[in-house]
Amino acid sequence: MAVACKHFSVGTGMDMSRTPFILLVNPWITDFAAHDLWTKPMGLLILASLLRNGGCGVALVDCLDRHDPFTNAHPDVLPGHDKKFGTGKYPRMRIPKPEPLFEMPRFYYRHGIHPESFRKKLRCTGSPDLICIGSTMTYWYPGLRETVAVLREEFPGVPVWLGGIYATLCPEHAARFGGADRIIPGPVAGFPDLLKSQTGFDLTNRADWAGFRNWPPPALDLMPGRDYAPILTGVGCPYRCPYCASGRLQPRRERLGPERIYEEIARGHAELGICDFAFYDDALLLDARGTLWPALERIVKEGLPVRFHVPNALHIRALSRDWCDLLFASGFRTLRLGLETTLDSKSREWGGKVDTEMFLAGLGNLFAAGFDGSRIGVYLLCGLPGQTPEEVGRAVEFVRERGVRPHIAEYSPIPGTPMWKQAVECSRYDIAGEPLFHNNSFFACRRPDFTYEDMLALKKLARMP
Numbered sequence: 001m002a003v004a005c006k007h008f009s010v011g012t013g014m015d016m017s018r019t020p021f022i023l024l025v026n027p028w029i030t031d032f033a034a035h036d037l038w039t040k041p042m043g044l045l046i047l048a049s050l051l052r053n054g055g056c057g058v059a060l061v062d063c064l065d066r067h068d069p070f071t072n073a074h075p076d077v078l079p080g081h082d083k084k085f086g087t088g089k090y091p092r093m094r095i096p097k098p099e100p101l102f103e104m105p106r107f108y109y110r111h112g113i114h115p116e117s118f119r120k121k122l123r124c125t126g127s128p129d130l131i132c133i134g135s136t137m138t139y140w141y142p143g144l145r146e147t148v149a150v151l152r153e154e155f156p157g158v159p160v161w162l163g164g165i166y167a168t169l170c171p172e173h174a175a176r177f178g179g180a181d182r183i184i185p186g187p188v189a190g191f192p193d194l195l196k197s198q199t200g201f202d203l204t205n206r207a208d209w210a211g212f213r214n215w216p217p218p219a220l221d222l223m224p225g226r227d228y229a230p231i232l233t234g235v236g237c238p239y240r241c242p243y244c245a246s247g248r249l250q251p252r253r254e255r256l257g258p259e260r261i262y263e264e265i266a267r268g269h270a271e272l273g274i275c276d277f278a279f280y281d282d283a284l285l286l287d288a289r290g291t292l293w294p295a296l297e298r299i300v301k302e303g304l305p306v307r308f309h310v311p312n313a314l315h316i317r318a319l320s321r322d323w324c325d326l327l328f329a330s331g332f333r334t335l336r337l338g339l340e341t342t343l344d345s346k347s348r349e350w351g352g353k354v355d356t357e358m359f360l361a362g363l364g365n366l367f368a369a370g371f372d373g374s375r376i377g378v379y380l381l382c383g384l385p386g387q388t389p390e391e392v393g394r395a396v397e398f399v400r401e402r403g404v405r406p407h408i409a410e411y412s413p414i415p416g417t418p419m420w421k422q423a424v425e426c427s428r429y430d431i432a433g434e435p436l437f438h439n440n441s442f443f444a445c446r447r448p449d450f451t452y453e454d455m456l457a458l459k460k461l462a463r464m465p
């Protein structure tokens with residue numbers, strides 16, 4: 001059975017009077033700025049598939065729907081707009097800045113649909129048996145809390161479970177301030193037991209929950225917008241860079257096989273008309289000759305008219321000439337490279353995933369394959385404990401001189417990473433107690449020898465043509 005509603009769809013293969021109906025919610029973002037740079041709620045979409053395949057009724061309400069007509073026509077809303085390849089700007093409403101961020105000389109917004117539209121969508125779904133809400137950045141918790149508050153008003157007494165990155169990295173804070181009844185940190189393997197204890201319902205696909213390779217494709221059909229689709233061919237990363245949470249969020253490395261990768265892309269294109277796909281992998285090209293490689297070869301052979309984007313950086317060490325040729329031939333359009341620094345001593349200190357020689361070789365291979373510099377952005381970390389503004393400035397110039405675009409990645413301290421302790425010691429703000437200070441725009445690790453003004457100047461330098 002599939003029930004269509006104007007804003008979402010509900011799909012279930014079983015009698016709704018006997019099976020639980022679960023509402024999945026992608027919450028609002030609260031921040032100074034937020035852009036949809038290929039940011040779909042992948043975790044919720046996979047959870048939706050797992051629940052639906054296991055016999056539950058599911059619906060998804062996406063508070064970040066950029067194309068909601070009510071919201072974009074509302075006089076109190078700064079409307080969203082579209083950019084290239086499915087990206088865009090979220091509609092937003094100015095809201096009071098949280099007290100800890102008062103000193104930031106910028107306006108603060110709730111990004112996403114108008115609250116009235118959110119309530120309308122909720123009323124359209126009907127009352128669920130359980131609500132699951134996702135989370136991403138730790139410093140977006142006020143938006144999450146506000147989302148939960150509306151859910152409580154609309155569906156009093158319905159349990160709300162919170163999962164995702166914030167719930168995993170800051171479970172205690174999330175338990176106190178997230179507003180949910182239950183925090184689900186980490187992987188979903190234990191979910192079927194929790195669901196059974198909550199609803200008495202035994203999912204029919206328990207084995208599918210065990211690990212990434214068993215998970216079904218994300219429920220792309222539930223997305224309100226089809227501008228692009230997220231795709232995840234593997235989880236985990238073999239590196240353990242001290243500033244990154246990858247190892248904490250996905251400790252095991254697992255990859256999908258080539259048939260499954262190809263099928264997901266081909267079906268997304270054929271059935272939903274999607275042309276732009278964004279890879280969400282942390283280590284897309286590493287050890288991928290038996291997985292992603294054959295899938296891309298097949299895409300080339302069959303002439304699928306699709307485009308690929310890599311918002312998470314590629315590993316530069318993987319950019320051999322043959323990989324670059326295949327990326328170009330199969331339709332990769334937006335590339336981001338994780339260089340992070342041009343000081344090789346620092347690169348070694350941060351885990352040794354790349355050095356400048358590798359960068360120059362990889363870039364040469366990309367150019368030889370046919371990519372031009374406008375398609376290539378290079379991430380440079382900025383403001384980490386122990387870094388100086390001068391070294392970042394030199395890295396910006398070095399990258400620009402190679403004909404590609406530097407992208408400043410402002411340091412955001414992340415709980416549980418190896419660098420966290422150093423960040424706590426170096427910051428004059430209570431980053432351990434207040435996740436709002438993790439906001440990269442706020443730059444909580446500012447210090448006399450690397451000031452907030454230094455950060456702004458480096459961002460300006462990187463943006464210069």
Ligand code: SF4
Pocket residue numbers: 237238239240241244245246247282283338353
């Ligand atoms: S290589 Fe990238 S994904 Fe892997 S740990 Fe380092 S920063 Fe994280």
